[in-house]
Amino acid sequence: MVEAKYTVNLAPAASNRRREVLIVISTVMVIVLMGMSIMVPVLPLYAQSFGVTSAMVGMVVASFGLARVFMDLPSGHWSERFGRRPFIIAGPAVFAVASLLCGLASDFWLLILFRFIQGLGSALYTTAAMTVLMDISTKEDRGRTFSLYQGTLLLGTGIGPTFGGLVAQGYGLRAPFYFSAFLGVVATVWAFWRIPETRPAKRHETLGTGEHPTVEVAGGGNLRPLLLNVNFLLVGLVGFGLHFTHTGSRQTIAPLLGYNVLGLSEAQIGFAMTLISLVDFAVLFFGGALSDRFGRKVVIVPAFVVMAAGVVLFALGDSYALFLGASAIYGVGRGIGGAAPMAFASDISREGSHGVASGLYRTFCDVGLMIGPVVLGFVADSTSYAWALYSNAALILLITVFFGLLAKETVEKPVRKQDLAEG
Helix, strand or coil: CEEEEECCCCCCCCHHHHHHHHHHHHHHHHHHHHHHHCCCCCHHHHHHCCCCCHHHHHHHHHHHHHHHHHHHHHHHHHHHHHCCHHHHHHHHHHHHHHHHHHHHCCCHHHHHHHHHHHHHHHHHHHHHHHHHHHHHCCCCCHHHHHHHHHHHHHHHHHHHHHHHHHHHHHHCCCHHHHHHHHHHHHHHHHHHHHCCCCCCCEEEEECCCCCCCCCCCCCCCCCHHHHCCHHHHHHHHHHHHHHHHHHHHHHHHHHHHHHHCCCCCHHHHHHHHHHHHHHHHHHHHHHHHHHHHHCCHHHHHHHHHHHHHHHHHHHHCCCHHHHHHHHHHHHHHHHHHHCHHHHHHHHHCCCCCHHHHHHHHHHHHHHHHHHHHHHHHHHHHHCCHHHHHHHHHHHHHHHHHHHHHHCCCCCCCCCCHHHHHHC
């Protein structure tokens, strides 16, 4: 029978071309993430200005994740069918329009709607971008590739919160949304001008009777093998925990605790969020290199323990100094382990199903991104901000135990010279 299969048009030997694609995709992400992160220190405060509870503030953050959950898998399928480039261009454009509307929102429920649209644009871009990284990387360099991508991403998230806090302090809580819209337009133009298409070219091959293609690409890939792969489900759980914490504790509960309990200003909170990104950036390349050399699992497990410790310190902190210390420790854990889960998921995917693997992994992540702020918001309303953070730390540790005990390493560890001599 005749089946469609993909061949890689960016061969590992074409290192210069692969590096160029990585730089361009990372540059677009710097601009996009700067636009997103400008809103980080002010979004909970902006939502709170409509006179709503902490749980409803969480809904504003969660609506962004809900949209991504709905869009991740379709984006993955579409990127296999139509290519990566259209969605890398369309994503920032949709995000820019929605950011402008968020700033103009006159009603709390309109704000939720426009945040939902922001999430749709974000999913179009991030799923296609992760698929591009799968296209151009190999198992030997995947940790470093994703680390470099995440590093340039953090340049955007590092600058954004401080800038957003200062803009809000000087021009009001709506101003950061207008700046975010402008940066979305810049990202759209840059992507249209520079992003190449990396979807591997199709070829047809006739297989003999009884043979089966290694990859099913009809309709953009086969989802079933991934859903039946325990390793993929476990790394999906890791991605879930990572993003649950990112939006639940970092973007919602920690800023609210800093503002309402510690009496911190918007600029102080913004600097603390920037510190997380700066520390993350300082260690992530080291984490990526470790995951390529020694394996993904040996990096993910201790990194998640450190991240949980940072969340606990947020809850225990009673001063700005401790708030900054918690930010630094959280950043270390997030940086060391941030790229390894994506590399782990990419290791499991096969040619012709990169888009689907990317979409499914992003779905796990965005379910966490969606429910994290709502769940922790309800816990905070029922108990306190501190107990919401303790609950998040317990979840991280539980996921770490499951992954540490059940996941199988996807990277072969280097053979020592002594072992070779004995062999």
